[in-house]
Amino acid sequence: MQYYRQDGDDASRLLAVDDASGTAAYDLTAVKPRLRTFRDLAAAANVAGTGVDALTADLVADEPTVERPDDAEAALPLVPEEVWAAGVTYEISEQAREEESGMADVYLDVYDAERPEIFFKATPSRTVGPGEAVGVRGDSDWNVPEPELGLVCYDGEIVGYTVGNDVSSRDIEGENPLYLPQAKVYDRCCAIGPCVVGADAVDDPHDLGMSMRIERDGETVYEDATSTAEMARTCEELAAAWRAHNAVPEMGVLLTGTSLVPEGEFTLTPGDEVTIEIAGIGELSNGVVEV
Known part of the structure; x- marks a missing residue:
C-alpha cells in the first residue's frame, strides 16, 4: 500500500x-x-x-x-518528529565528499568502517513536502540535492519507505567537516514524499531503481539514474546504528545516503526544479529558493 x-x-x-x-x-x-x-x-x-x-x-x-x-498534488505524507541521515553509504558519495574536502581521508575511513556515519538532519519545521520549495543557503556557493531512500520508522523499527532529498551545502562542509551541521541543517533543508509505502509492500529495498532530474528555465541540466543495490550498507544496519544508545522518536525518518551526485561544481540556483523518483514508491518534485 x-x-x-x-x-x-x-x-x-x-x-x-x-x-x-x-x-x-x-x-x-x-x-x-x-x-x-x-x-x-x-x-x-x-x-x-x-x-x-x-x-x-x-x-x-x-x-x-x-x-x-496525484504525486504532484500530495501533501507532506507524514510529519516526522525528527529526520536523521546516513552518509558515505555509496561509493560515489565517498568520492564526492573526498572531492569537496581538504581532509579526504575522513570520508574514506567512514566508507570502510564498521560504524556508519549517522547525523541529525531536520525538524518538522525544516522539512517540506511535494511541490514545496527546498532551500539553498545564501552564504553558500555550492549547493546540491541528494536523492535518498528514506526509512520511515516507528519506535525505531522500519514500517515503510519514502523518497527523500537531503539538500546540502558542499562548500561549507568541504571547508571543514566540523561545519557539517551548518551544511546540512537549515530552513527547508529536507524534502520527503510523495507518499509512504508500507514495508511489506517492498520486496527488496536494496534493489530499487532511483533517478534524479534537475530542470532550469525549462531545460534539463542534470539527469541520471542508479539503484539502491549500490548501497554499501543495509537498511537494517543503518536503522540499528541510529537506534544504538539513542532515544529515537516515536515517528522518525532516516535517510540512507546519497546515490547520485551532480558532477564538478554544479550548484542549485533559485528557480530550479528537482525531481527524484524511486521505483515503486513515487516521484518527489520540489522547486528551489534561497534561504
Whole structure:
C-alpha cells in the first residue's frame, strides 16, 4: 500500500492506494476517524502486533474506493518528529565528499568502517513536502540535492519507505567537516514524499531503481539514474546504528545516503526544479529558493 496525506478544509485525511491496481484508493479516515495520519496508522498497527499493510487490508476489505491522489498534488505524507541521515553509504558519495574536502581521508575511513556515519538532519519545521520549495543557503556557493531512500520508522523499527532529498551545502562542509551541521541543517533543508509505502509492500529495498532530474528555465541540466543495490550498507544496519544508545522518536525518518551526485561544481540556483523518483514508491518534485 501507498499512504498519502490529503489536506482538507478542517483537517488532514489519510488515504491508502492499493499497489496491486495502482488506481484504487481508500479513505482510511472515513473508515476510522482517528486514523488521520500515517503515525496514527503505525501506532495502531504496533498495538495490534501487525504491519500497517495488513491492518489496512482488514479495514478496507469492504469499503468503497475514492480518487487516487496525484504525486504532484500530495501533501507532506507524514510529519516526522525528527529526520536523521546516513552518509558515505555509496561509493560515489565517498568520492564526492573526498572531492569537496581538504581532509579526504575522513570520508574514506567512514566508507570502510564498521560504524556508519549517522547525523541529525531536520525538524518538522525544516522539512517540506511535494511541490514545496527546498532551500539553498545564501552564504553558500555550492549547493546540491541528494536523492535518498528514506526509512520511515516507528519506535525505531522500519514500517515503510519514502523518497527523500537531503539538500546540502558542499562548500561549507568541504571547508571543514566540523561545519557539517551548518551544511546540512537549515530552513527547508529536507524534502520527503510523495507518499509512504508500507514495508511489506517492498520486496527488496536494496534493489530499487532511483533517478534524479534537475530542470532550469525549462531545460534539463542534470539527469541520471542508479539503484539502491549500490548501497554499501543495509537498511537494517543503518536503522540499528541510529537506534544504538539513542532515544529515537516515536515517528522518525532516516535517510540512507546519497546515490547520485551532480558532477564538478554544479550548484542549485533559485528557480530550479528537482525531481527524484524511486521505483515503486513515487516521484518527489520540489522547486528551489534561497534561504
